[in-house]
Amino acid sequence: MKHEKWRKGLSFLLVVALVLGVLVLPFTEEVYADGSDPIEGAVSNAINNYYNGTQDKVLDDWEELAGIYSYLEGQDSNSFSGGVDISDYVLPATGTGAAGLFAALMKGDGVKARELAEGLVSGGAIIPTTSVSTYAMQVLALEAYNRSSGVTAVLYSTTGAIDYLLDAQDESGGYTAWGSTSFDDSGLALAALSLPAFSGHPTIDTEKTALIDWLKEGQSPSGAFAAFGSDSANSTACVLYGLVASGDTLATWTTHPALGLLDSGIYSDEQGWYTSWSGAWDAYSTKQATLALVDVKKGNSFYANLELNQTHYISTSMQMVKPDGSYVEKSVTVPTGSSLDFVAGKVSGSAISGGFSYYEEGAEVSTVGDGSTRLAVADGFDGIVYFSHGGSDLNIPRVSIGFGATAEFTIKYLELSSGAITPLTGASVDMNGDGFGDLLTDDLGRISLSPIEATTDLEVLTTSATPLNTALLPAQILMTSGGTQTKTVSVRVEGPTANVVHYSAFDVVGDGTKQLTAGDAVTQVLSTAGVSYTYSGGYLSQVNGVTAGSYDPSDYDGWVYFMNGVAGSGLGSQVLQDEDEIIVYYGYYPGWGTDLVSMQAEVSGGGVTLTLLSGITPVSGVAVSWDGVNLPSLTNALGQVTIEGVSPGAYTVQISKIDGYGVPQVVRFASGTAITITDTGESSQEDGSGLTVTAQEVFLTVKGLRGQTLYSRTGQPYYVGITVRDVLDNTPLSVSGTRAYVTGINGLNEFDNGE
Secondary structure: OOOHHHHOOOOOOOOOOOEOOEOOOOOOOOOOOOOOOHHHHHHHHHHHHHHHHHOOOEOOOHHHHHHHHHHHOOOOOOEOOOEOOOOOOEOOOOOOHHHHHHHHHHHOOHHHHHHHHHHOEEOOEEOOOOOHHHHHHHHHHHHHHHOOOOOOOOOOOHHHHHHHHHHOOOOOOOOEEOOEEOHHHHHHHHHHHOOHHHOOOOOHHHHHHHHHHHHHHHOOOOOOEEEOOEEEHHHHHHHHHHHHHHOOOHHHOOOOHHHHHOOOOOEEOOOEEOOOOOOOOOHHHHHHHHHHHHHHHHOOOHHHHOOOOOOOEEEEEEEEEOOOOOEEEEEEEEEOOOOHHHHHHHHHOOOOOOOEEEEEOOEEOOOOOOOOEEEEEEOOOOEEEEEEOOOOOOOOOEEEEOOOOOEEEEEEEEEOOOOOEEEOOOOEEEOOOOOOOOEEOOOOOEEEEOOOOOEEEEEEOOOOOOOOOEEEOOEEEEEOOOOOEEEEEEEEEEOOOOEEEEEEEEEEEEOOOOOOEHHHHHHHHHHHHOOOEEEEOOEEEEEOOEEOOOOOOOOOOEEEEEEOOEEOOOHHHOEOOOOOEEEEEEEOOEOOOEEOOEEEEEEEOOEEEEEEEEOOEEOOOOEEEEOOEEOOOOOOOOOEEEEOOOOOEEEEEEEEOEOOOOOEOEOOOOOOOEEEEOOOOOEEEEOOOOEEEOOOEEEEEEEOHHHOEEEEEEEEEOOOOOOHHHHHHOOOOOEEEOOOOEEEEOOEEOOOOOO
16 A cells, blocks of 8 residues: 555655656656656565565664654554554664664653653753764754653753854865765754754755755766765765755756665665665665655655654563464564563464463563563463573573583473472483484483584473473574684595595585584585585485485485494584594495495415404405405405405405395495505505595785785685675774774774875
8 A cells, every 4th residue: 555645745756757868857746657656666665675574574773663663654543743653563772862862752762762862962052973963863863852742842052053063064065074075964964954943043044055055066967975986875865864854845956866766876676775885685775765765755854753652662572382382482562561461462463361371580470571571371281391591490591602612401390380390301302493302301401512503493392201281492592603614524425336526635614604514514525526416404315316215115225424433313413523534325324234344454375365344243245346356255254355366566445235226235445445465464554545625715914004014914715605804804803894894993994094
């Protein structure tokens, strides 16, 4: 449904026409002949695909809330003066300063708004700042509070505020920051100077006109405004804030500034808004661009019209165990004073009246608090099983640990009838979401694990160790990034009849978001060798066109592995260490029909006797190839076969044993495995060697002022997707700024020296 205010009462609407490549037509009711409206399309794109899509209606800060707030204003019964229903969105923390005041006003928190408004004034004047933008925001926030109904205005010198803004204005009419033109400062200053409280100042209209003329002269051909030499969604949005607040007739501009926000250089339907230095759906650009276009579309300035919301909203989280034992967790926004049943209804999706008990840190509660987390357990359970971390009471713990660190829990059972709490021994815990137990609690109910993924969800499974009719609560481990990871390992892959690939030394590289596993090693090796594979859920099901279950009709055969001579289970659950040896083979699981075989050689007279063992058990019936020639006899019951008439020298050895389906019953030796016989009758064995591949390197040098070296040229392992910021973050340097835009290194910030 289109915004009703967008359909009427507008003094202008965008018209885009292509006349010899110049946009100059006057504004009419519709933008394009086909009836499409690029502003409405862009705003809808941001609301549907960013706020309601990527963000899942979770607002990270006050500016994201402002974009939604202004968008909702005018729809249904929402209005700046009457209040806006924001209960469909999870609200950000209120914060401090002018930003906090804007948030408190939109959330309807009059008490906090008063506190923050008073904090912006000292000695009857707005507290000065080093930035025009920051000062202008303080003015705009304070006036939004003072115009609100039902509040006592926080008085300050309006003359002093005007003088502060005008004194900072250049003779040209605009504003500069750090020695460069600042359209951000200029737009926000214009919005502040356009407030009704300042209308009586004798020169303000003249100064505003000069500022608008200066903005027209600085506009890019696209209609946008630049920052750091490139068109910027942020700077263009700030200019639009000021122009809409000033009431300027935008239709008289040769190129409407809103078109700059729709220019392909800073906006696309697929990627949304982005600045000249960042990527798709840049949050900073999107929230400002959305608010600016909503202002333009409605012809109604957010900054000039915002008032205290008439309903006080809070955001709270609830962790819920439903009557059927299923678990759901959700953050919701509700009016202050709402009941826990009302919150539970929003979390579950249907109204609730009774039937739940509510807890916080083990104690029953009956009220909702802003930013609180409540545990809701449906009535009817005899007890609750939960994870306790560090002695914590009944709750759902989220434990943060360092990269590669270990987390410990005690699984406890709370009997609701008696209140007795006991450790749960022999309980099965799933740590990868596959529904199978990965860990068992000890006799004190404890488990200990070093997670692989950045986020690990733990669940207690229903087994004989779990009391009947019990609510099972989960837990979560959050592991910090470890930076670039490299482990050098050996990987050999043996197919049903031949070696597939063998690397004696291979650098397995990761970005540090998870620990490296045997699965990473095998898949990176196969990718490097150009061998096809299918890998999912930590399991390898196809290599080089051979799919698990291809030979044995019982489907017991497949791709299995040994790690350092020990049978593995799940490549994705085995953490890598340097010098690990991984052997992947096609066959049966060890003990079910396929053995990893070792070889001993004994020279006697003119012959050599080979003994093949699985552990200490002889392996009989094995065909042996000696120096490329298949021996006529298989290994006997002692696992032995003898080769007569052997002269001193080196001889390659290979083995083979298959069952009636053609499935290997022994793992082949590495290609090139050899026995060397000396002149003195001694023997030695040399395992076959594979390729050696180490990761490529990237080199970084950082220099500061006047060529001072801040970081000498040093190599770091390369991996697919690595960025310069990744390389910087892996150094001891102190780096500030966003992921894509560095503003300072080791305390030396951009523009510190006026350049």
